[in-house]
Amino acid sequence: xxxxxxxxxxxxxxxxxxxxxxxxxxxxxxxxxxxxxxxxxxxxxxxxxxxxxxxxxxxxxxxxxxxxxxxxxxxxxxxxxxxxxxxxxxxxxxxxxxxxxxxxxxxxxxxxxxxxxxxxxxxxxxxxxxxxxxxxxxxxxxxxxxxxxxxxxxxxxxxxxxxxxxxxxxxxxxxxxxxxxxxxxxxxxxxxxxxxxxxxxxxxxxxxxxxxxxxxxxxxxxxxxxxxxxxxxxxxxxxxxxxxxxxxxxxxxxxxxxxxxxxxxxxxxxxxxxxxxxxxxxxxxxxx
Amino acid sequence: xxxxxxxxxxxxxxxxxxxxxxxxxxxxxxxxxxxxxxxxxxxxxxxxxxxxxxxxxxxxxxxxxxxxxxxxxxxxxxxxxxxxxxxxxxxxxxxxxxxxxxxxxxxxxxxxxxxxxxxxxxxxxxxxxxxxxxxxxxxxxxxxxxxxxxxxxxxxxxxxxxxxxxxxxxxxxxxxxxxxxxxxxxxxxxxxxxxxxxxxxxxxxxxxxxxxxxxxxxxxxxxxxxxxxxxxxxxxxxxxxxxxxxxxxxxxxxxxxxxxxxxxxxxxxxxxxxxxxxxxxxxxxxxxxxxxxxxxxxxxxxxxxxxxxxxxxxxxxxxxxxxxxxxxxxxxxxxxxxxxxxxxxxxxx
Numbered sequence: 001x002x003x004x005x006x007x008x009x010x011x012x013x014x015x016x017x018x019x020x021x022x023x024x025x026x027x028x029x030x031x032x033x034x035x036x037x038x039x040x041x042x043x044x045x046x047x048x049x050x051x052x053x054x055x056x057x058x059x060x061x062x063x064x065x066x067x068x069x070x071x072x073x074x075x076x077x078x079x080x081x082x083x084x085x086x087x088x089x090x091x092x093x094x095x096x097x098x099x100x101x102x103x104x105x106x107x108x109x110x111x112x113x114x115x116x117x118x119x120x121x122x123x124x125x126x127x128x129x130x131x132x133x134x135x136x137x138x139x140x141x142x143x144x145x146x147x148x149x150x151x152x153x154x155x156x157x158x159x160x161x162x163x164x165x166x167x168x169x170x171x172x173x174x175x176x177x178x179x180x181x182x183x184x185x186x187x188x189x190x191x192x193x194x195x196x197x198x199x200x201x202x203x204x205x206x207x208x209x210x211x212x213x214x215x216x217x218x219x220x221x222x223x224x225x226x227x228x229x230x231x232x233x234x235x236x237x238x239x240x241x242x243x244x245x246x247x248x249x250x251x252x253x254x255x256x257x258x259x260x261x262x263x264x265x266x267x268x269x270x271x272x273x274x275x276x277x278x279x280x281x282x283x284x285x286x287x288x
Numbered sequence: 289x290x291x292x293x294x295x296x297x298x299x300x301x302x303x304x305x306x307x308x309x310x311x312x313x314x315x316x317x318x319x320x321x322x323x324x325x326x327x328x329x330x331x332x333x334x335x336x337x338x339x340x341x342x343x344x345x346x347x348x349x350x351x352x353x354x355x356x357x358x359x360x361x362x363x364x365x366x367x368x369x370x371x372x373x374x375x376x377x378x379x380x381x382x383x384x385x386x387x388x389x390x391x392x393x394x395x396x397x398x399x400x401x402x403x404x405x406x407x408x409x410x411x412x413x414x415x416x417x418x419x420x421x422x423x424x425x426x427x428x429x430x431x432x433x434x435x436x437x438x439x440x441x442x443x444x445x446x447x448x449x450x451x452x453x454x455x456x457x458x459x460x461x462x463x464x465x466x467x468x469x470x471x472x473x474x475x476x477x478x479x480x481x482x483x484x485x486x487x488x489x490x491x492x493x494x495x496x497x498x499x500x501x502x503x504x505x506x507x508x509x510x511x512x513x514x515x516x517x518x519x520x521x522x523x524x525x526x527x528x529x530x531x532x533x534x535x536x537x538x539x540x541x542x543x544x545x546x547x548x549x550x551x552x553x554x555x556x557x558x559x560x561x562x563x564x565x566x567x568x569x570x571x572x573x574x575x576x577x578x579x580x581x582x583x584x585x586x587x588x589x590x591x592x593x594x595x596x597x598x599x600x601x602x603x604x605x606x607x608x609x610x611x612x613x614x615x616x617x618x619x620x621x622x623x624x625x626x627x628x629x630x631x632x633x634x635x636x637x
Contacts, residue, residue: 034417084603090417091340095554096602102547103595110588217428224421263432269425270411277413287418 005133006250012135014246015143016201016208018239019150020219021226023197029232030170030190031086036097037077038223039216040104041195045070045202046211047112050119053206059119062203063145067196074195078188086187101216108213118210142204149200153193154235166190170233218262225269228276228287300473307465314461318533320576321468322526325475326549327556327568329522332479334554335562336488337515338495339412343423345550346430347404347520349543351396351527353440356448356537358395359388367439370446382452389532393467396528397521404520408513415498424546431544446537464533471529475522476569482518483565491515495563547591551598552579559601561610570609 024038035041048069049062081100085093121138128135157163168176169186177183205211226245230237245265252264273287280286307314326348334340360369364378380388414422440446451460482488490511493501502508527543537543544550552575560571578597582590607615614621 034421081599081603091420092602092606094340094417094420095558096599098551099595099598099602101595102551102591102598105547106589106591106595221421221425221428228418257436259436260433263429263436266425266429266432270422270429273414273418273422273425274410277410281413286413286415288415 002254006254007247008128008133008135009139010247010250011243012139012143012246013249014243015146015239016204016242017219017222017226017245018242019146019197020201021223021230021238021242022150022153022235023194023201024220024223025227025230025232025234025238026166026197027190027194028227030166031082031187032090033082033086033093034090034097034224035194036094036220037101037104037216038194038198039219039221040101040108041070041074041198041216042202042205042219043211043213043216044073044104044108045199046206047108047202048199049203049206050112050117050211053119059121059203059207060141062119062206063200066199066203068199070199070202071192071196074192074198075188077195078191082191083184083187101220105213105216112213114213116210116212117206119206121207136208138208142208145204146201149197150235150239153197162186162189218265221266221269225265225272229272303469303473307462311458311461314458314465315533316576316580318461318465318468318529320573321465321472322530322533323552323556323576324569324572325468325472325522325526326553327560327572328475328479329519329526330553331557331562331564331568332482332491332515333519335557335564335567336483336491336495337512339415339512339516340420340554341423341519342420342546342550342554343411343426344519344523344553345427345544345546346423347400347523348527348530348549349427349430349434349539349545350400350403351524352531352537352543353434353446354399354524355389355392355396355528356446356531357440358392359385359449359532362388362391370438370440380449380452385449385452388449393525393528397525400524400527401517401521404516405513408516409509412509412512412516424550427544427546427550431540431546434544435539440537445539445542448531448535448537450535464529468526468529468533471522471525475525478518478522480565487511487514492563551594555598555601557608558606559608561608561612561614564608564610564614567608567610574609 020038020042024035027033027035045062045066048066049059052062052065053059077100081096082093085096121141125134125136126140127133157167165176165181165186166189168179168181169183169190173183176186202211222245226238226241229241229244245268248268249261249265253261256264276287306317310317326344330341330344333344357366359380360366360378363380363384369378411419411422411426434440451463490501490506490508493504493506494508494512498508531537531543534542556572556575557568558571559575560569561567579590579594582593586593605612
């Protein structure tokens with residue numbers, strides 16, 4: 001029954017990862033930027049929900065408030081830093097966002113302290129299969145909310161004017177510009193939406209798990225991993241590989257022990273990249 | 289030529305005299321040497337070969353753990369040493385300490401180089417940002433995993449053997465300073481020698497266009513692996529000395545410290561100028577001065593400053609100091625400039 005528990009835990013966790021990865025795939029696809037600060041945006045979103053919890057508001061409202069605040073945080077980051085690295089070498093963007101990540105880590109450490117915190121939602125737990133599987137309701141809630149947001153975003157990207165502009169820019173920025181799309185605005189909105197998604201995920205993580213100022217990097221790596229497994233612009237793939245990663249992590253946790261959990265995630269990233277490299281090198285190609 | 293000899297001689301003399309001129313800054317000077325070594329080795333990898341890595345921290349941390357483990361393990365049971373308070377029960381005699389350190393350093397240099405050679409074929413097949421992220425993952429994974437291994441101290445850290453009790457008080461600082469300075473000179477000369485060979489041209493060809501280099505008949509993979517092994521060799525050495533100097537190894541805060549050392553080496557090389565011999569040296573020196581100033585006077589805000597510094601350097605100053613100088617005074621770098629052409633350019637602006 002431990003297995004079933006791990007699988008269910010992993011699936012519910014994986015949905016959250018998929019949400020963060022969706023944001024990363026969006027801005028990677030549109031702006032060709034790898035955002036190392038992704039995880040730190042998640043944690044910042046989590047702290048917004050935690051703060052509401054401290055002031056007596058139910059943290060579930062963070063799911064609404066946090067993306068709104070994070071959207072503006074994302075736009076500000078874009079205006080200050082990202083718009084200067086959009087057209088440049090990818091390594092420049094990695095390093096610049098690494099700098100942002102370090103900055104955020106420390107600022108959050110000042111603002112919220114270095115303790116591991118969680119916002120208690122008071123949702124209770126559900127027992128399944130003769131009480132052999134325990135699922136906190138908050139996890140089910142968070143998975144549900146993530147799915148709602150993901151579907152909402154997909155519809156928005158398909159139907160709205162901005163969504164169309166974003167997709168056009170992703171296909172060919174220059175052509176979009178010629179046809180009258182303000183790509184600068186589109187980029188800012190894309191980064192804002194990405195940050196808002198991180199905000200939702202962060203609020204959910206602060207309810208379900210714990211947050212800590214320095215916990216950002218693993219989330220970045222997870223979403224990067226999900227994106228390279230699934231490919232850009234492949235949403236079902238992102239969802240599947242997100243859940244797969246969640247299950248993998250729960251099993252690594254049970255089998256190897258909690259101290260190797262993060263290590264195994266990073267090692268899995270290396271293994272996946274190396275596997276893809278060997279697979280492509282047979283055709284004399286490489287990961288682009 | 290003559291100018292160069294005077295310059296190198298002056299630096300060498302200054303390097304030898306420095307711990308006696310500034311006796312209070314011996315540890316800082318040793319750390320400066322280590323930082324310069326790391327910047328130079330990163331530059332071999334990132335600047336000349338164009339494979340921007342965050343993963344050299346892997347070899348640095350590995351060297352640190354290896355050197356300390358060998359130094360202890362040669363004479364005492366390693367498990368009991370790290371279990372807690374081991375450094376109080378077992379005491380190295382001076383002879384044991386120095387023997388252990390010498391063997392440890394040798395191991396700390398050779399083993400990372402071998403590991404780089406072994407994993408090189410798989411990892412160096414990745415390019416660009418995939419390589420960067422993959423090596424970032426390697427570094428963090430190594431830190432997390434070594435934090436779970438009992439025999440090297442797991443979470444509570446590993447105290448390296450304390451300096452043996454010799455008569456002179458300042459001996460410890462001088463010993464580690466001269467260790468790091470000698471390794472620095474050795475690294476600099478080795479890299480300078482490498483840069484004057486065909487090997488450097490091959491690395492630059494790989495950086496500029498790997499497919500074309502391969503089409504020209506260069507076995508790029510072989511050269512990439514050798515380049516990475518050279519990087520790993522000196523990183524391991526630097527790590528081994530740093531372990532002894534700090535006196536305490538922690539898996540994520542000292543050894544595999546991607547947030548500090550791992551970024552520092554990239555930043556120093558970029559600040560000084562990627563792909564130049566002197567760039568990393570200048571970059572590391574400036575960075576160290578800046579860092580020490582900030583760490584002393586604005587304690588707590590240092591990471592904020594570091595984050596801002598990274599963003600500013602990367603966005604506004606990506607060619608570094610040497611790159612800027614090269615643009616300003618191209619003649620001094622051996623480039624022939626047509627005087628009329630330059631004047632024409634100036635008036636155009």
